[in-house]
Amino acid sequence: MDPSASSPDPSFPGVVGHRRVTAMLSRAITRDRLHHGLVFSGPRGVGKAALARGLACALTCDVAPAVGCGQCDSCRRILGDRHTDLRWLLGQGKSRSITAASAREAALRTQHAPFEARAHVIVIDPADRMQPAAAAALLKSIEEPSPGVHWVLLATNLHNILDTIISRCMTIPLEPLGEADTKTVVSRAVAARGLEVDDGRRDLAISLAAGSPGLALELLADPSLEPTRELLAATLRAVQLGPPAIFGGDRSPLWSAWKRAVLETAEPGEREETAEATAKAESEVVVVKAGGRARKPKKVRAKKSKASAPKETPARQRATAGRLAELWLLHLRELLLGRTGLQNMPELEDHSGATVATHLQAIQDFQTALARNPNVRLSLEQLLLRLGPKPG
């Protein structure tokens, strides 16, 4: 009996969660009916690359066929991206786009694959950043691959992939992970990188990431998280105090907290780099896990901007306001669930369900306004006035 038959929900090496998907893929491998073109679609950081590696293990492992043992030489090399039958076609540059030249080269190579195992997996990441000419170059290879060759396309946005590609593949949507699974991935990554993270900050990042461990890790490394949490505390106090606190000027507690948070927030362009670093770090996690090497703990250090002095640009303001709104919503949801909310927040004088619901609505309106209104500070002032003490 093969291992996939003895366990109802096999999990691939290095994969946390996504049990239904791994079970389905495992069954397909056992029956020799795995589609040769797969699209893993799902939110950023949800574990698409890890699933691709796990699938490659399942396809090539002799110890635990159709599942992958995670321990044999083949599995370990796959998990460490050191196997000739797992190839990555990665986006390049800031835009992470996949060029026609690299696509053609990849297609050519698959003609002679597999090289040493019985299957060859080629992963396109991110498949939704393929230039049209790149997609065209891959069309035929994806439609009629050599025996044993499997294409795996990773995408956050299916709409950005040509229909002609999608129609030749089987699309598998990946759901956000549950909180426990997210915590498992984050804790492993934090341990593997030898980082020291306090529990409150870790839990906050996990809650904000809504089932995407990659995003949670990104948030943990984000120097603006703590200043934005302090900004939320200052904002809640300003709501209670009303206009004098809201219009207290740049040196008031509210607006000086605002300024600190804005200056620690990355420009949208800088964020892309962070995302790439996270993606890379995720693969390192697996390597370290497979190798079993431990590193000395080091403190999480905020990545300092390379540019001279950061400025309070509209893009930064908008990003800060967006993050503030997310944190605020999270805080209110925790209160609605009867929990204490985020740490170190001032007590709400009135935390009846009706008041919390009013606040939720106002913040959602604020999020909508942010997309339209170029004056971020003005939108924030209006929000605080709306929620503050009513005159008379």
Ligand SMILES: [Zn+2]
């Ligand atoms: Zn193995």
